[in-house]
Amino acid sequence: MLHSSYIEISKSALQNNIDFIRQEIGTSVKLSSVVKGNAYGHGIEQFGKLAQECGIDHFSVFSADEADRLLQTLEKPATIMIMGYVDNPELEWAIQHEIEFFIFELDRLLEASAIAKKLGKRAKVHLELETGMNRTGFDKTALEHAEAVLEGCREYVELQGVCTHYAGAESLQNHERVLRQLHAYEQQLQQLKEAGHTPIQRHTACSAAMVSYPQTRMDMVRVGIMQYGFWPSPETYTHYISQHNEKKDPLRRLINWKSHIMSLKSVPRGEYIGYGTTFQAPRDMVLAVVPVGYAWGYSRSLSNQGQVLIKGTRAGVVGTVNMNVMMVDVTNILDVQKNDEVVLLGMQGDESITVASFGELSTQLNYELLTRLPLNIPRYIID
Structure with a gap:
């Protein structure tokens, strides 16, 4: 054995989880597989190929380098969407390779439009709205400026999506905040529509929101932790179980x-x-x-x-x-x-x-422990 440890990834477990998620969201809602953080420690290269074999054709990453790793890995065409970090100089690469990306600042929107014009290709962008997370996104005032820019670059920029992210849908203590965010999203989306900008996809739901707030599923859900077989929190699992007669965990760890x-x-x-x-x-x-x-x-x-x-x-x-x-x-x-x-x-x-048992002992979240697994631990696919 060349390495001191190794990781096994179960294909049958992934197929089980994807089938379960699709059963929950229905056929009209798109499933985007979130593979940021090295596919939550499972390995972008190994997991991306495996997910395609299990029927996934839409992926969400955090950054341009993750998008590139995924692009080099996938054997069939798929949509790749960057939710976070992409420097303006990297926008040309993204547009050239038809990578979709979030827009949450005016300068990125302007730069994307200029590059798309130069390349003669349309940039597919997802406008992120600030609804109460206070991290990234256009607030109501900035959105008015974005509307004006979008109006002037329709030929080069396609509004593929309008999105936001909830600040803690996995915890009941954030219930009112999540509902306020959903309301703010709907108001700003209406503002965009009235200005003549209707997105192809509306998407706001992560794993926790998908389970606990079905009204957030819209046109697409961005599912990370659950496809790997973990619940976002004990509260999310309890909420799911309370809604179903079958009191058995439907997810399997990969x-x-x-x-x-x-x-x-x-x-x-x-x-x-x-x-x-x-x-x-x-x-x-x-x-x-x-x-x-x-x-x-x-x-x-x-x-x-x-x-x-x-x-x-x-x-x-x-x-x-x-x-x-x-x-x-x-x-x-x-x-x-x-x-x-x-x-x-x-x-x-x-x-x-279990990862949960690690978390209880070390005060780490499922997410933290998984994503800290080093890149150079070999990952192997098993049935």
Whole structure:
């Protein structure tokens, strides 16, 4: 094994999740697969190709570099939409390759129009509205200026979409704020229409909004975390379950993160283990050294708290997680051998280590832990 750990991505799990999402949104709503953050840690190159095989033909990325990685990967034509970072000099590349992109500043709209005119190609843009997130987007005043610019560049700029993003649809405490945002979006959309600018697509829903606020689905939903088999929050899952008779999680996790035992170590009672004095052996112990540490995405905050699976049994992390290795207690696991499989995340036998369990121990969100998995951990597709 050249690498100290590897990730398995399940095709059948992805197909299950995509089928479920499409069942929820219906046939008239477009599904855009969000693959920002290296496809939430699953790998843009591996996941993009796999998603196409599962019927996806629309992708959302954060930046131009992600769009380029995806473009180089996909084997069939697909729509790629940049939701965030694209420098004005990169707009020419995007327009030339028919990449769609969000517009949330006047200078980007003006630049896109000028470049499209020079290239003799229309720029497909998505106008982002500021509705209460207070991050990016045109507020009501700036929108009036955008309308005037759009009017002057109809020949070169196509209003593909009008969009916004909700500030916390995954939490009930944001309920009123989300509803205010939806109302603001509808008002500004009407303002645009009255000025003669009707988009081809209206889209506002992320995974959480798609589940908890069906009225936000509109023409397209931008689904990230749920396609990978995770709910945006326990509240979102509870809301879904409360609406259905079947009390079973319809999603399946795609990801299994595995390593192996690098070495076995006997430690006498009373000895400290690893750096510092955070763990003192309460008895004679047998430790397995696993070649994964915080440099590989296994948080240092999981020291003396994390768990892995070996021979279908949970083994606790003891001592401080190092940069490249950690130690786990295998004293009570029979017949442990060097090179035995270690599951850091996923299933082994009847046991599982979930991302949620990582989050509870390390205070990381599902999103944070997944996207911190390094690029150079190899990803393999399995059935």
